Amino acid sequence: MAEVLFRTLHLFGALGMAAGMVVAALAAGSLTTDSEHHGSAHLAFRKIYAWTAVAIALSVGAGLVLWLAVGKPAAFFSNNPVFHAKVALVLTLLATLLYPAWFLCRPQSSQAIPATVLRLQKSALPLMLVIPVLAYLMARGIGY
Numbered sequence: 001m002a003e004v005l006f007r008t009l010h011l012f013g014a015l016g017m018a019a020g021m022v023v024a025a026l027a028a029g030s031l032t033t034d035s036e037h038h039g040s041a042h043l044a045f046r047k048i049y050a051w052t053a054v055a056i057a058l059s060v061g062a063g064l065v066l067w068l069a070v071g072k073p074a075a076f077f078s079n080n081p082v083f084h085a086k087v088a089l090v091l092t093l094l095a096t097l098l099y100p101a102w103f104l105c106r107p108q109s110s111q112a113i114p115a116t117v118l119r120l121q122k123s124a125l126p127l128m129l130v131i132p133v134l135a136y137l138m139a140r141g142i143g144y
């Protein structure tokens with residue numbers, strides 16, 4: 001029962017994370033092509049990233065519970081290099097989100113969005129596809 005609950009929370013968190021990342025990337029991309037200046041855009045980005053942070057906390061929190069406390073024994077995952085690869089990619093993904101989130105959420109009067117922000121946002125998206133594939137494999141003991 002607890003396993004089903006945490007698996008569901010983990011999955012909803014991951015879906016929310018993906019949705020937040022896509023929305024933030026689309027919103028930032030549309031601002032760079034819009035000639036009209038949006039002085040209050042940071043308020044919208046704060047909302048998007050706040051919800052994305054909630055989803056990340058949910059996914060990572062439930063993931064840690066699934067690893068260490070509930071369901072299969074922790075060794076089932078700890079001894080699997082596919083699991084290590086997944087966690088490493090999750091950390092890489094979170095690192096790529098930091099600079100775009102910081103830049104877009106601060107009040108900016110007239111500064112254009114740097115190309116690095118857009119590139120980091122886009123580079124995080126393929127990771128969001130690879131991570132569930134690794135998760136699928138490691139949950140079935142592949143690599144163990």
Ligand code: HEM
Nearest residue numbers: 014059060063064066067071072077090131132135136139
């Ligand atoms: C450090 C953070 C994370 C940890 C410790 C973690 C841990 C886990 C564990 C232990 C399972 C196996 C559950 C089981 O079979 O009983 C799992 C499943 C899964 N995780 Fe994560 N996870 C993390 C982050 C993520 C993220 C960010 C995503 C999405 C991008 C994700 C996607 C999935 C999916 C899709 C499954 C289900 C696999 C399946 O049953 O087919 N995880 N995770």
